[in-house]
Amino acid sequence: MKRVFCIDDEPVSLLVLADLLTDEFDVTTAGSGEAAMVLLHDGLQPDIILLDIIMSGMSGYELCQKIKSDSALREIPVLYISSLASGEDEAYGLEMGAEDFIHKPFHPPVVKARIHTHLQLADARKQLQRRNEDLEALVVERTSAIVRKTEQLLAAQSAIISAFCALAETRDEETGNHIRRTQHYVRALAEALRDHPRFKTALDEPTIELYYRSAPLHDIGKVAIPDAILNKPGKLTAEEWEIMKTHAYHGYNAIAITERSLMEAGDNFLKFAREIAYSHHEKWDGSGYPQGLAGDAIPLSARLMAVADVYDALISRRAYKAPFTHETAMEILAEGVGKHFDPDIATAALRIGDRFREIAEQFAD
Amino acid sequence: MIDEYIDMPALQGQYKQRQAFVIKLLVLMLESHADVPAKLRQIVEAQDLSALAAEAHRLKGAMVMVHAMPLLLQIGEIESSAKSGDPDVFMAAEQYAVILEQFLECLQAYLGGQSPD
Numbered sequence: 001m002k003r004v005f006c007i008d009d010e011p012v013s014l015l016v017l018a019d020l021l022t023d024e025f026d027v028t029t030a031g032s033g034e035a036a037m038v039l040l041h042d043g044l045q046p047d048i049i050l051l052d053i054i055m056s057g058m059s060g061y062e063l064c065q066k067i068k069s070d071s072a073l074r075e076i077p078v079l080y081i082s083s084l085a086s087g088e089d090e091a092y093g094l095e096m097g098a099e100d101f102i103h104k105p106f107h108p109p110v111v112k113a114r115i116h117t118h119l120q121l122a123d124a125r126k127q128l129q130r131r132n133e134d135l136e137a138l139v140v141e142r143t144s145a146i147v148r149k150t151e152q153l154l155a156a157q158s159a160i161i162s163a164f165c166a167l168a169e170t171r172d173e174e175t176g177n178h179i180r181r182t183q184h185y186v187r188a189l190a191e192a193l194r195d196h197p198r199f200k201t202a203l204d205e206p207t208i209e210l211y212y213r214s215a216p217l218h219d220i221g222k223v224a225i226p227d228a229i230l231n232k233p234g235k236l237t238a239e240e241w242e243i244m245k246t247h248a249y250h251g252y253n254a255i256a257i258t259e260r261s262l263m264e265a266g267d268n269f270l271k272f273a274r275e276i277a278y279s280h281h282e283k284w285d286g287s288g289y290p291q292g293l294a295g296d297a298i299p300l301s302a303r304l305m306a307v308a309d310v311y312d313a314l315i316s317r318r319a320y321k322a323p324f325t326h327e328t329a330m331e332i333l334a335e336g337v338g339k340h341f342d343p344d345i346a347t348a349a350l351r352i353g354d355r356f357r358e359i360a361e362q363f364a365d
Numbered sequence: 366m367i368d369e370y371i372d373m374p375a376l377q378g379q380y381k382q383r384q385a386f387v388i389k390l391l392v393l394m395l396e397s398h399a400d401v402p403a404k405l406r407q408i409v410e411a412q413d414l415s416a417l418a419a420e421a422h423r424l425k426g427a428m429v430m431v432h433a434m435p436l437l438l439q440i441g442e443i444e445s446s447a448k449s450g451d452p453d454v455f456m457a458a459e460q461y462a463v464i465l466e467q468f469l470e471c472l473q474a475y476l477g478g479q480s481p482d
């Protein structure tokens with residue numbers, strides 16, 4: 001049975017209300033606002049409150065305000081029941097937070113109907129609130145699941161890269177820290193260009209992160225190159241060079257196969273890795289390989305990697321050459337602006353040359 | 366005669382001829398208003414308009430519950446006059462105190478002759 005709490009300093013009114021409601025409700029009464037507050041603070045939990053306005057001591061307006069400012073009580077519907085007749089009185093009462101206003105003399109069926117209506121509304125509000133809480137809990141649960149899946153996916157990607165890189169390192173004596181250095185150059189370059197008008201739409205934070213993570217796979221195709229060519233201590237013959245150049249295609253192919261089997265996971269990680277592996281030996285002027293792409297037809301990821309890869313090759317020792325100094329490497333990059341390299345990317349590399357040097361020192365072989 | 370003050374058919378009708386409840390209501394009316402004439406006179410003596418308006422409002426609420434229509438109309442006018450600051454309202458309130466005493470005496474006499482059943 002729902003509990004109705006009637007508050008009125010006029011005992012006759014309280015008796016009439018209690019008589020009216022007692023067959024359908026559990027009725028509690030209080031003869032003043034102060035007495036009502038004591039009962040409410042002592043744990044009385046009414047489902048609805050009927051409240052007189054003009055009372056000696058605390059007025060109904062004041063009591064309503066206290067109820068509506070108390071987080072434990074504010075959801076209880078408050079209905080004024082008063083012989084105040086003006087629209088201003090009614091409006092003021094509703095401004096204090098009450099749900100409704102019943103005028104004295106009241107008609108018993110109207111009082112009961114209003115009580116039922118407001119009890120139903122309160123129940124509906126509670127149900128809605130519970131449903132919202134359930135939905136919020138579900139969103140939190142689902143979000144956690146997505147975060148967990150994303151973390152698992154990222155871990156799987158990292159594992160793929162680590163496995164590929166470990167494979168490459170066992171085959172290629174030159175690789176070593178080259179992989180780490182080039183991925184850091186790529187990120188440094190991308191960050192230096194993120195506000196450049198040509199690149200600012202492409203180089204957002206997630207993309208830069210994906211470039212960084214996929215860059216280590218740029219030479220993965222070298223695992224398909226015979227040891228005699230890959231680790232030859234001298235210049236390659238023309239025929240050997242043609243075989244060496246196929247590493248771009250082998251890399252592309254290996255990643256594309258993996259990409260197709262992971263299609264459902266679908267972010268751009270392997271797409272960028274594939275672009276980089278396939279196109280990082282393309283040149284801005286179209287003289288590169290394997291496709292002879294030129295200008296913006298070369299994927300941006302590969303254009304960044306081209307600068308990073310060449311710089312690192314220049315400053316590294318090879319069987320057939322001593323390492324160039326940083327300054328010499330930078331001069332060579334400058335010569336390649338607009339020929340080998342995207343002019344804006346190579347110019348950015350020259351501008352952040354000190355950062356390249358720091359990276360080279362940090363991950364020295 | 367109680368009928369001069371209370372519309373008994375209307376009162377009985379509202380409470381569905383439940384004589385016991387009507388008697389209970391009137392007993393409560395009598396007991397809870399026994400000190401009201403004195404209270405009204407105190408307010409008049411203090412010339413307190415806001416207290417008069419509040420007391421008149423409370424009385425109005427009680428009178429409407431027992432269908433005491435002449436008393437209801439008079440106290441309604443006193444409440445309005447007190448709210449509007451009419452200085453003549455204190456004289457009206459003093460007169461109302463007398464009428465209220467008469468009503469309560471009449472009510473007591475009526476209840477003395479009534480059986481709750």
